[in-house]
Amino acid sequence: MTRQVYFVPAAETQVASVKKKTAVTTSWVSVDAKGQGTVLDVDKYAIMRLVQIHARDLRVLDPMLSYPSTVLGREKVIVLNLEHIKAIITAEEVLLRDPFDDNVIPIVAELKRRLPQEKDLTCQGLGEEEEEHPGLRNDINTGEENEFPFEFRALEVALEAICSFLDARTRELETDTYPALDELTSKISSRNLDHVRKLKSAMTRLTNRVQKVRDELEQLLDDDDDMADLYLSRKLAVACSPVSVSGAPNWYPSSPTIGSKISRTSRASAVTVEEDNDVEELEMLLEAYFMQIDNTLNKLTTLREYIDDTEDYINIQLDNHRNQLIQLELFLSSGTVCLSIYSLVAAIFGMNIPYTWKEGHGYMFKWVVILTGLLCTSTFTSIISYARHKGLIGS
Numbered sequence: 090m091t092r093q094v095y096f097v098p099a100a101e102t103q104v105a106s107v108k109k110k111t112a113v114t115t116s117w118v119s120v121d122a123k124g125q126g127t128v129l130d131v132d133k134y135a136i137m138r139l140v141q142i143h144a145r146d147l148r149v150l151d152p153m154l155s156y157p158s159t160v161l162g163r164e165k166v167i168v169l170n171l172e173h174i175k176a177i178i179t180a181e182e183v184l185l186r187d188p189f190d191d192n193v194i195p196i197v198a199e200l201k202r203r204l205p206q207e208k209d210l211t212c213q214g215l216g217e218e219e220e221e222h223p224g225l226r227n228d229i230n231t232g233e234e235n236e237f238p239f240e241f242r243a244l245e246v247a248l249e250a251i252c253s254f255l256d257a258r259t260r261e262l263e264t265d266t267y268p269a270l271d272e273l274t275s276k277i278s279s280r281n282l283d284h285v286r287k288l289k290s291a292m293t294r295l296t297n298r299v300q301k302v303r304d305e306l307e308q309l310l311d312d313d314d315d316m317a318d319l320y321l322s323r324k325l326a327v328a329c330s331p332v333s334v335s336g337a338p339n340w341y342p343s344s345p346t347i348g349s350k351i352s353r354t355s356r357a358s359a360v361t362v363e364e365d366n367d368v369e370e371l372e373m374l375l376e377a378y379f380m381q382i383d384n385t386l387n388k389l390t391t392l393r394e395y396i397d398d399t400e401d402y403i404n405i406q407l408d409n410h411r412n413q414l415i416q417l418e419l420f421l422s423s424g425t426v427c428l429s430i431y432s433l434v435a436a437i438f439g440m441n442i443p444y445t446w447k448e449g450h451g452y453m454f455k456w457v458v459i460l461t462g463l464l465c466t467s468t469f470t471s472i473i474s475y476a477r478h479k480g481l482i483g484s
Contacts, residue, residue: 160244255382
């Protein structure tokens, strides 16, 4: 990957020069339809002029601002903000922000590998071979019409990368969470509880990230107009058609990519408006990755349910221990009441007051002890029976 510095032409106004002095340059990588990557160190104003994008759309890609996952279709670009994937897709190139980030480097390599499309026949050789093979041009025309647009190939790489990234994070979380929950079930301790708490917090954050991507794909699938805005090649081909709306020629600068799109538009000039608005191709692409991200969300939902079930089980165990403590406290309280009866009797007979019935009645000590013991036992039994009747302790 060659590193180049993008210079703004010298014929800029003084105001633009002042802006450029205060602007902070960021690294971008540009990958074209041939899979060639060029690193650009530019500021946001240069990017706005390069791809003709508004500042409010470029602000979506600013990592300093907390924008949710977004896929925006504009007149000439697709603004893509999916977690760490912050890209601007045009009909001819892909601009990816922070190309030296560890999570972005594999995406750049994948774009270089999958964006180029090999052509078996060139336009120059087609004219010579057409005379020998009359049906050859029809086969090539059919292949061009069925060619997957450049912006969709780039979008597919981005969606595949983000879905795989989130699914990998989910599998890692599952690998850490299930053993931690089983360990907590077998032994309730502060260390295990703190570990599970951290895992649950990580799961909540990951679920929110997956939910945002899923909601964005679902919103696109529900709106055909938004999906139609993502057909950059179709809009560019219509704008580059030989006969514009006013009837005057309107050709863009020649390039292999645009030339093939113009030729396809010329052959499809009789297509109706309903066919132009056909988004079945993009819809199938989005549905595939929507199912994948939805499956990831289902995994996280299952993991959350498992955590909730474990919490319920832990709460049941804690309630059981709490009930055992309450039962022990009740037994101790009952015993204390019985001993207080003994203390009361002992205090009465232990008072230093002369009584005539104390003389010659020594046998009364035995009956006082027996009757007091029976009274205490009866009181203890009555308290326990009442507690069991109210469900305070188990039977």
